[in-house]
Amino acid sequence: xxxxxxxxxxxxxxxxxxxxxxxxxxxxxxxxxxxxxxxxxxxxxxxxxxxxxxxxxxxxxxxxxxxxxxxxxxxxxxxxxxxxxxxxxxxxxxxxxxxxxxxxxxxxxxxxxxxxxxxxxxxxxxxxxxxxxxxxxxxxxxxxxxxxxxxxxxxxxxxxxxxxxxxxxxxxxxxxxxxxxxxxxxxxxxxxxxxxxxxxxxxxxxxxxxxxxxxxxxxxxxxxxxxxxxxxxxxxxxxxxxxxxxxxxxxxxxxxxxxxxxxxxxxxxxxxxxxxxxxxxxxxxxxxxxxxxxxxxxxxxxxxxxxxxxxxxxxxxxxxxxxxxxxxxxxxxxxxxxxxxxxxxxxxxxxxxxxxxxxxxxxxxxxxxxxxxxxxxxxxxxxxxxxxxxxx
Amino acid sequence: xxxxxxxxxxxxxxxxxxxxxxxxxxxxxxxxxxxxxxxxxxxxxxxxxxxxxxxxxxxxxxxxxxxxxxxxxxxxxxxxxxxxxxxxxxxxxxxxxxxxxxxxxxxxxxxxxxxxxxxxxxxxxxxxxxxxxxxxxxxxxxxxxxxxxxxxxxxxxxxxxxxxxxxxxxxxx
Numbered sequence: 001x002x003x004x005x006x007x008x009x010x011x012x013x014x015x016x017x018x019x020x021x022x023x024x025x026x027x028x029x030x031x032x033x034x035x036x037x038x039x040x041x042x043x044x045x046x047x048x049x050x051x052x053x054x055x056x057x058x059x060x061x062x063x064x065x066x067x068x069x070x071x072x073x074x075x076x077x078x079x080x081x082x083x084x085x086x087x088x089x090x091x092x093x094x095x096x097x098x099x100x101x102x103x104x105x106x107x108x109x110x111x112x113x114x115x116x117x118x119x120x121x122x123x124x125x126x127x128x129x130x131x132x133x134x135x136x137x138x139x140x141x142x143x144x145x146x147x148x149x150x151x152x153x154x155x156x157x158x159x160x161x162x163x164x165x166x167x168x169x170x171x172x173x174x175x176x177x178x179x180x181x182x183x184x185x186x187x188x189x190x191x192x193x194x195x196x197x198x199x200x201x202x203x204x205x206x207x208x209x210x211x212x213x214x215x216x217x218x219x220x221x222x223x224x225x226x227x228x229x230x231x232x233x234x235x236x237x238x239x240x241x242x243x244x245x246x247x248x249x250x251x252x253x254x255x256x257x258x259x260x261x262x263x264x265x266x267x268x269x270x271x272x273x274x275x276x277x278x279x280x281x282x283x284x285x286x287x288x289x290x291x292x293x294x295x296x297x298x299x300x301x302x303x304x305x306x307x308x309x310x311x312x313x314x315x316x317x318x319x320x321x322x323x324x325x326x327x328x329x330x331x332x333x334x335x336x337x338x339x340x341x342x343x344x345x346x347x348x349x350x351x352x353x354x355x356x357x358x359x360x361x362x363x364x365x366x367x368x369x370x371x372x373x374x375x376x377x378x379x380x381x382x383x384x385x386x387x388x389x390x391x392x
Numbered sequence: 393x394x395x396x397x398x399x400x401x402x403x404x405x406x407x408x409x410x411x412x413x414x415x416x417x418x419x420x421x422x423x424x425x426x427x428x429x430x431x432x433x434x435x436x437x438x439x440x441x442x443x444x445x446x447x448x449x450x451x452x453x454x455x456x457x458x459x460x461x462x463x464x465x466x467x468x469x470x471x472x473x474x475x476x477x478x479x480x481x482x483x484x485x486x487x488x489x490x491x492x493x494x495x496x497x498x499x500x501x502x503x504x505x506x507x508x509x510x511x512x513x514x515x516x517x518x519x520x521x522x523x524x525x526x527x528x529x530x531x532x533x534x535x536x537x538x539x540x541x542x543x544x545x546x547x548x549x550x551x552x553x554x555x556x557x558x559x560x561x562x563x564x565x
Contacts (some may be wrong), residue, residue: 002474026427028426028427028456028460030423030463032524061449062427062449062452062453062456063527064456064457064460065457065460065529065530065533066524068462068525069524069525071520072519076520088508094446095449096446096563096564096565097449097453097537097565099565100537100565101537104516104519105519107516108519108520185446187444189445196443198401200442212439212443212444212445213442213443214443214444214445214446215443215445215446218444222445222449223445
């Protein structure tokens with residue numbers, strides 16, 4: 001046995017319930033004989049199914065031509081032997097060459113379709129990716145940063161560490177973290193190409209160096225295991241319908257002994273005085289609106305449970321309140337206005353809300369702005385923070 | 393194996409990044425050398441690309457295929473040498489592969505096919521064919537899927553030098 005033999009390679013398995021054969025990992029055999037058990041399983045799997053057969057290669061990060069030819073040969077032969085079957089190859093946009101490579105099979109056999117599973121992705125992404133939302137994202141980060149810069153050191157942030165910011169959005173948190181704490185390395189990952197393009201532009205304009213912006217799916221990242229001392233994921237678990245999948249990945253890329261840091265909201269706890277009742281109603285409804293789109297804007301206090309369930313130790317949890325008294329009250333008002341524009345606009349429309357509902361819904365946001373700008377008013381937006389240590 | 397910086401590059405617009413050399417019999421002693429070397433070099437050169445992870449994945453995929461070609465050499469002696477340099481969005485791989493006269497003829501013919509524009513058709517027919525992918529198919533794929541340009545330099549009695557320009561930074565996939 002050589003040191004190479006212990007390297008993780010690939011995994012092939014069949015899920016009969018979904019008629020899905022999946023291949024993951026690095027697949028670089030010297031000869032097709034090495035693939036014999038997997039090829040046999042693939043043939044047996046195809047023989048068992050009716051209707052549609054799925055070949056899932058979402059988590060296939062490398063495949064050499066020897067392996068590609070072997071698997072495609074089985075698919076092409078099966079197409080000819082079983083014209084009753086449809087074959088769907090499921091790829092990831094993150095590993096774009098797989099779509100291109102397997103796409104050639106569609107040109108040979110029309111019964112083979114290739115689909116990028118993340119082309120129409122996370123339900124919340126389309127609402128928040130719009131370029132018009134970017135200025136407000138920057139304002140939000142500016143306001144939360146006033147708190148987080150003092151919170152972060154309690155959760156593992158320090159100079160010289162290797163850090164990953166997953167779901168980094170427009171990358172402003174990574175820039176602030178770099179300026180304040182000087183980590184040795186920052187990888188900032190997001191699934192929005194437009195946000196990453198913006199982040200790179202900002203980094204170039206301000207001559208910010210040392211942040212590696214990368215396109216990726218937080219639930220299936222290309223990043224290696226055990227790489228980072230601190231993994232941050234802010235305001236993002238709450239907009240995924242399966243946050244436990246993301247946490248599993250955050251855990252995987254975190255070094256043993258390192259920490260994963262998450263922030264989430266509980267929007268029904270947004271508050272304001274005066275006009276507290278209408279404000280309360282609107283934010284209660286906001287949480288329900290997000291729930292309709294499978295997003296949990298009430299997740300904040302659940303951070304601790306999620307981290308414990310994901311296997312983290314030494315879980316630390318706290319919260320802070322962003323208020324109109326943090327700097328310029330107009331910043332707070334601008335944030336709330338953007339919430340109204342997006343949530344009482346496109347989201348409400350897409351749910352099919354009535355005009356009466358939308359008018360009342362908007363009023364709560366306007367009252368929140370009123371409280372923020374009122375000379376004696378108080379407006380708050382609470383954020384829950386938690387981190388956990390990956391066992392050594 | 394060494395990874396000293398290159399001291400001389402023919403094209404001064406390309407900046408040297410990394411150089412790896414290995415006795416061919418050592419290289420041929422384990423197939424996993426292809427995977428390990430391509431993964432290592434890909435990480436080393438990609439960290440300052442606009443998307444380091446994506447670039448590393450693409451470079452590793454392309455470079456591994458080149459190393460797998462080298463692994464199939466029929467000449468057991470000599471040294472495998474690889475240099476990677478960069479000019480803007482392009483990574484240049486210069487690969488010296490010990491090989492027989494017959495193999496050298498094959499490389500010359502493959503490059504000729506590519507230059508004459510026959511690459512795409514030959515590649516597509518190979519995907520639907522029954523035969524295992526040949527070294528020619530692997531090189532054609534680099535041209536078609538990675539927009540690579542290929543040329544041969546220093547074809548001599550015991551080795552060839554393949555020069556491959558990979559514009560991975562600008563690829564859409």
